[in-house]
Amino acid sequence: MESHVFIAVMLGAVMHASWNAVIKVGLDRFSSILLLSLVQGVISLGLLAFFPLPSLQSLPWLLASIVLHVGYKLFLIRAYQLGDLSQIYPLARGTAPLIVSIVSALFLGEILTLSKSLGIVAIGLGIMVMAFAPQKNSTRLSGIALLFALGTAFFTAAYTLVDGIGAREALTASGFTLVLFAGDGMCMLILAIATRGKQAITKTLPEWKTGLIAGSLSLGSYWIAIWAMTKAPIALVSGLRESSVLFAMLIAVIFLKEKTGPLRWLSACAIATGIIMTRI
Numbered sequence: 001m002e003s004h005v006f007i008a009v010m011l012g013a014v015m016h017a018s019w020n021a022v023i024k025v026g027l028d029r030f031s032s033i034l035l036l037s038l039v040q041g042v043i044s045l046g047l048l049a050f051f052p053l054p055s056l057q058s059l060p061w062l063l064a065s066i067v068l069h070v071g072y073k074l075f076l077i078r079a080y081q082l083g084d085l086s087q088i089y090p091l092a093r094g095t096a097p098l099i100v101s102i103v104s105a106l107f108l109g110e111i112l113t114l115s116k117s118l119g120i121v122a123i124g125l126g127i128m129v130m131a132f133a134p135q136k137n138s139t140r141l142s143g144i145a146l147l148f149a150l151g152t153a154f155f156t157a158a159y160t161l162v163d164g165i166g167a168r169e170a171l172t173a174s175g176f177t178l179v180l181f182a183g184d185g186m187c188m189l190i191l192a193i194a195t196r197g198k199q200a201i202t203k204t205l206p207e208w209k210t211g212l213i214a215g216s217l218s219l220g221s222y223w224i225a226i227w228a229m230t231k232a233p234i235a236l237v238s239g240l241r242e243s244s245v246l247f248a249m250l251i252a253v254i255f256l257k258e259k260t261g262p263l264r265w266l267s268a269c270a271i272a273t274g275i276i277m278t279r280i
Contacts, residue, residue, distance in 0.1 A: 039215025041185015061166025094127025119277030
């Protein structure tokens, strides 16, 4: 991976961590994710006029990606209803790079060097340790919550692989990204109205300023990731992107004054070591 691609992916990871810190608003999980999806969809529609459209051969990948992104969100919402954010999010995100690494090696022929492979493993394991590190007021993770968290991880791995391949087929990472988020936003809008009525939309309106900031950061973060996957191995980009959990912890400790224990600091060191190993 070239240095400018690495720097861009790490910037995307910081942006990913930042929107997760920003989105702490007074909405339920479904409404928060709906708000993000709507903001991303509107921004993407507005920007589509300035970028080339993806090629027709990428259309199957685009459609598959939209379905996978919606499925990921539904599984994530259910997982959050069953377990704590501090447990679900690291587990769901930490498992995904390991799955992507195995699948991309077996089916895409993207064989990484030993140091890079170990780096991705260190990042993934470090993230998962965070999920099980004891925290104040945390409840034990139930079996059904674990199932939905792992299901979320499989959706994450699946859409990562599909998006990486699709963006390469599209011949324009930007066009692929914008059509993807426009379609995802439309699907989430239809789903929200079908299941919760028009009040599902009006409920998010008071938080539009927060949604605009978080949605912009989220869109920018994944836009960078999709572009990077056209320049570097998908597994490598996936692993580095999930290091956002490390930045999320640092934001919580430094800016939000949250306390953390030695096990989480140990996992943070494992993630940082993994990032360094990917550069060897």
